[in-house]
Amino acid sequence: MNNLIEGFRERILNASQNHLPLQIEGGGSKRWYGQAAQGGVLDTRAYSGILAYEPTELVLTARCGTPLAEIEALLAENNQMLAFEPPKFSAMATIGGMLAAGLSGPRRPYVGAARDFILGATLMDGRGQVLEFGGQVMKNVAGYDVSRLLTGSMGTLGLVLNISVKVLPRPFAETTLVFALSEADAIQKMNEWAGQALPLSGSCWHVGRLMLRLSGAEAAVRAAKQRLGGEEMQDAASAWNDLREQTHDFFSQDEAHGLWRLSVPSTTAPLTLTGKSLIEWGGAQRWLFSDESPAAIRAAAQAAGGHATLFRGGDKSIGVFTPLSAPLAKIHQRLKVAFDPSGIFNPGRLYKDF
Numbered sequence: 001m002n003n004l005i006e007g008f009r010e011r012i013l014n015a016s017q018n019h020l021p022l023q024i025e026g027g028g029s030k031r032w033y034g035q036a037a038q039g040g041v042l043d044t045r046a047y048s049g050i051l052a053y054e055p056t057e058l059v060l061t062a063r064c065g066t067p068l069a070e071i072e073a074l075l076a077e078n079n080q081m082l083a084f085e086p087p088k089f090s091a092m093a094t095i096g097g098m099l100a101a102g103l104s105g106p107r108r109p110y111v112g113a114a115r116d117f118i119l120g121a122t123l124m125d126g127r128g129q130v131l132e133f134g135g136q137v138m139k140n141v142a143g144y145d146v147s148r149l150l151t152g153s154m155g156t157l158g159l160v161l162n163i164s165v166k167v168l169p170r171p172f173a174e175t176t177l178v179f180a181l182s183e184a185d186a187i188q189k190m191n192e193w194a195g196q197a198l199p200l201s202g203s204c205w206h207v208g209r210l211m212l213r214l215s216g217a218e219a220a221v222r223a224a225k226q227r228l229g230g231e232e233m234q235d236a237a238s239a240w241n242d243l244r245e246q247t248h249d250f251f252s253q254d255e256a257h258g259l260w261r262l263s264v265p266s267t268t269a270p271l272t273l274t275g276k277s278l279i280e281w282g283g284a285q286r287w288l289f290s291d292e293s294p295a296a297i298r299a300a301a302q303a304a305g306g307h308a309t310l311f312r313g314g315d316k317s318i319g320v321f322t323p324l325s326a327p328l329a330k331i332h333q334r335l336k337v338a339f340d341p342s343g344i345f346n347p348g349r350l351y352k353d354f
Contacts, residue, residue: 001063004047008159009128011042016126016342024155024346026065027092030101032312034154034349035320042159044096051162055080059119061164064096071095075167083111083168087244095163102152105244106202106213109194109266109281111168115151120164123150123157126340134164149335155346156354157339171201171215173222176239177230179210183270183279186210190282191267198224204243205279206250213240243280250278253289258314260297262286264306271300287311294318321350 015022021039031037048065055078062071068088075081085105086098099121104113120134123146134147150160181189186205193200193212199220202213211233214221225232233239242248251259253276262271266283275290290297294310301308307322324332332354336343348354 001047001049005124005130005161008042008047008124008161012124012126012159012344013128015039015344016128019342020344021347022344024096024100024159026094026097027067027090029088029090029093030097030103033101033320035316035352037349038347039344044094044159047161048094050074052164058167058169059164060167061120061162062095063162064094064099064160066095067091068093068095068098076170079170080167081170082117082165084108084114084117085244086114087246089245095165096160099151099160099163100153100155106204106240106280107215109284110201115148117166118147118151118163119166121147121150121160122162123339124159124161126158126342126344130161131158154349156336156350158345171199171217171221173218173220174201174213174215174236175221175225176202176211176213176233176236177225177228178233179212179230180208181205181210182208183277186279187267187270187283193228194266194282198228200282202240202243203280203282206248206277211236211239248278250276250287256313257289257291258310259312260288260290260314261309261311262288262297262301262306263309264301264304268304268306271304273297273300298322319352324351 012022022042023037023039024042024044025031026044044065046065047063050060050062050066050071052061053074060071068086069091072082085107087103087105098114099118102114123131123133125131134145150157183205189210190203199214199216200212201215204211212230213236214224263285268283271286273288273290273292275288275292278287288297298308309322310316310318310320336354
């Protein structure tokens with residue numbers, strides 16, 4: 001593996017000296033996410049393997065090119081999981097891509113986001129230096145928590161070599177209840193239940209149907225089920241996997257206008273936007289296919305106190321992510337220069353001028 005690291009360093013130094021953009025990529029499962037990638041591909045898949053895993057300590061460390069499927073299989077053998085349920089979108093997905101995209105699945109509002117589970121990372125910057133951040137315990141925090149900063153940075157700050165992630169035990173019991181509710185009633189109920197002592201682990205509303213997942217101790221799940229009512233769903237694990245991997249029927253619609261992801265306060269009333277929608281995360285994440293203008297969609301999200309991302313498809317020339325305010329843009333630029341002074345790593349992947 002040392003030869004691979006040296007190969008990465010040579011490629012990075014050459015690119016920096018000649019100002020040649022590099023496109024960091026693992027399995028390519030999220031190649032479509034963000035602005036269009038630029039430059040020659042720096043393939044991380046050969047740099048693969050689990051470096052350390054101690055089930056009793058709930059920590060796993062792996063090289064960036066390690067397939068997520070391999071990691072999840074090992075965790076399953078020990079009745080453990082990546083609790084934030086990162087979507088793979090392909091059997092080729094890697095843990096490096098997981099960190100770069102920073103995406104989380106249905107369990108996110110109940111256990112935390114991807115960044116909350118990243119304990120440490122090893123990064124090769126634009127100068128070819130190998131930098132260590134964080135560690136392998138939750139309390140190992142000193143100065144800036146750069147390992148979390150890297151989560152969702154789309155590879156724009158450097159090549160992440162190794163990642164340490166916190167894992168959790170699988171719940172003893174799990175069931176999914178289904179309710180027939182309007183959009184407004186579903187939002188109200190999801191927020192009402194979120195404020196109660198219920199073992200919630202997933203929620204999804206679509207076309208008058210609310211799915212609510214309960215996970216935890218058998219007694220807690222059984223009591224919650226009796227209290228809430230609803231109809232128990234069969235083959236629920238498959239339904240939640242379809243939601244996480246976006247193989248649910250909703251996501252198979254025409255992407256001519258793009259799939260939008262709106263992040264808003266969970267109590268936000270149904271948005272007055274035309275199109276078809278699906279609601280997750282207790283009301284806080286709303287997926288939308290709409291022929292309304294990007295400006296109208298972003299204005300509606302902003303008016304609600306949130307923001308909108310052009311997640312997949314559509315015209316990326318409008319900007320995939322919500323434009324940054326001037327102060328935030330300046331902070332981003334300074335971080336970019338600190339880690340990548342020549343601007344070679346995934347240029348423009350987050351923002352056109354970044």
